[in-house]
Amino acid sequence: MGKLDGKVVIITGCSSGLGKQQAIRLAEEGAKLAICSRTESRLMETKKLCEESGAEVFAMALDIMSYDDLVTFVDKTVERFGTIDVLVNNAHTVTNPGPFLEKPIEDLDTEMHSSVYAYWHLMKLCYPYLKDKPGAGSSIINFASEAAVAGLESFAPYAASKEAVRGLSRVVAREWGQFNIRVNTLCPNGLTDNCQMGFDHLEPDVREWAENAFTDNPFKRAGDPYHDVAPIVVFFASDDSRWITGQNIHADGGTLINA
Structure with missing residues (x-):
């Protein structure tokens, strides 16, 4: 028996990185998955791995910034599985780092539309299927970032x-609790393949800081996306988190410790 047996879970951004590892872990816990990404070939690799774990998987290549694509994705998910129990808003397009004075407004548009706008749309699109479920209800997990909390230079x-994601999530948690929907955010610190590729675009001093940031914790090691971060997503998706909403969890090995 898995912790998510019978639950239908939507996860965005599953071709690589944290999204891929979450999908695999959730599949192993018995979830039925609807996964998406821009890169179809890599998405299908994730689909295959999840199916090998015994999961039923619907995969669709799409642009998270296209509202029409999101509508189609949710509609096809419900057509396939009948409902939605968990929404994991993981996808985000990160623009090339650079000083604030040199960043064009187009970069802000890209990052806002690939996260806040996409999360906004998906929460609303999934709401009719998430609302008023019996027992522990349903769950929304929105990915935030410790780099945003810390105010990392060049980002x-x-x-x-x-940070807009965190603010939005708190409001929705308050408004939708009455419908037995919990909404939480997660700030992960896991060294993914995407992070390692992103280091190539950083200035030397920023790159050194970023690389060190992954091991700057009491355990003195980088977090593993599958073993260290994905289990937190499983917890939030499962009935075990039934009494937690409007919270932000730092899955970071203690990088940020405060009262």
Whole structure:
């Protein structure tokens, strides 16, 4: 028996990185998955891995910034599985880092539309299927960022969009609790393939800081997306988190410790 047996879970951004590892972990816990990404070939690799774990999987290549694509994705998910129990808003397009004065407004548009706007749309589109479920209800998990909390230099659009995600999530948690929907955010610190590729675009001093940030914690090691971060997503998706909403969890090995 898995912790998510019978639950239908939507996860965005599953071709690589945290999204891919979450999908695999959720599949192993018995969830039925609807996954998406821009890159179809890599998405299908994730689909295959999840199916090998015994999951039923619907996969669709789409642009998270296209509202029409999101409508189609949700409609096809419900057509396939009949309902939605969990929404994991993981996808986000990160623009090339640079000083705030040099960042064009187009970069802010990209990051806002790939996170805040996409999360906004998907929460509303999934709402009719998430609302008023019996027992522990349903769950929305929105990905935020510790880099935004810390105000990491050269990431102004990223920080602005990710902090907006946290604010939006708190409001929706308050408004939708009456419908037995819980909404939480997660700030992960896991060294993914995407992070490693992103280091190539950083200035040397920023790159050194970013690389060190992954091991700057009491455990003195980088977090593993599958073993260290994905289990938190499983917890939020499962009935075990039934009494938690409007909260932000730092799955970071203690990088940020405060009262």
